[in-house]
Amino acid sequence: MKNTSREHLELIENYLESGYEEVFVDLISGRTDMVMVVDWREYDEEIVQYCEDILNTKLLTAETVDSDNAQGFELTIIYKDQRVLVPYQGDGADRDTTIIHLNQILKADYEIRLCNASLGSDTLQFLPLANSTWEKLERRWGRPALENCFTPIEMDSCFFG
Template sequence: MEPQFIKTVTLIESILQSNTEEAYSEVFEQYDGDIYQILMIVDWREEDEAIVEYCENILQTGSLGTETQNADNPQGFMITLYYRDQALIIPYQGEGADRDTTLKALNQILQPDYEIRFCVISDGSDTLEFLPLPQSLWQKLDQKYSHNIDQFFRRFEQDSAFFG
């Protein structure tokens, strides 16, 4: 297991073993470190580039970033995600950027190395929580806690709408 994620997995396991919403709140409230080193806490008004920065601060890949350029499109700009040797233009629809599209594009470019999951307990708030981890750790947690992991940490789907 990657050393920087040992504490995160321990926290996740304590939530899944308790299997209660209260355990989720208690675990993260009692966490004595910087919660921003574990969770991406995203406000509905967040700058989309900041979401990528939050993720990089947690994963520490050394190669995840963005570039924003002016563009002749409905948004008036284009944001390109970069990870390792990959580039992905975030496929915004309509006017302006939106957090859902940014999060799904970010999750896509990180695959298969990493996966971001939605912390279901934060649903309904204007500030949502997301948890990025190496894909291999999510797979181990999925196997061990297949009965309840999705009720706490939901995978992204094509039609996932977090802020919509």
């Protein structure tokens, strides 16, 4: 497992200290070495790759196969010895369902959170960190301050509508 670099942790803590959206934009926004930048039209398997590029686990992949379902394909997220078929509803894939299930398969080691400063855009940003790093940040800054900047992902989370 890759640890968050000291530089990345300092940037996150500078943002938490200020709490200002402008600081997020200046320090973290668009840094694809830190955050997953996800457009509402993103290919869902690319979201998994963005996360792997940041975490560098060498154990996280996505597998897409053609299927005779409403979406025309099935997406399976693979991490370590786990496989999760993403349960899309309706006619197509959706980023919300992919991100929720990606977070679920990683939950023993990592957590992905929404960067609240990216809300209101059709391109949202998500921060994947080791659970131990989230715990360290929560101990230092407290849950309210942390969740003011980075919202935990729940099974019913809706980001892209």
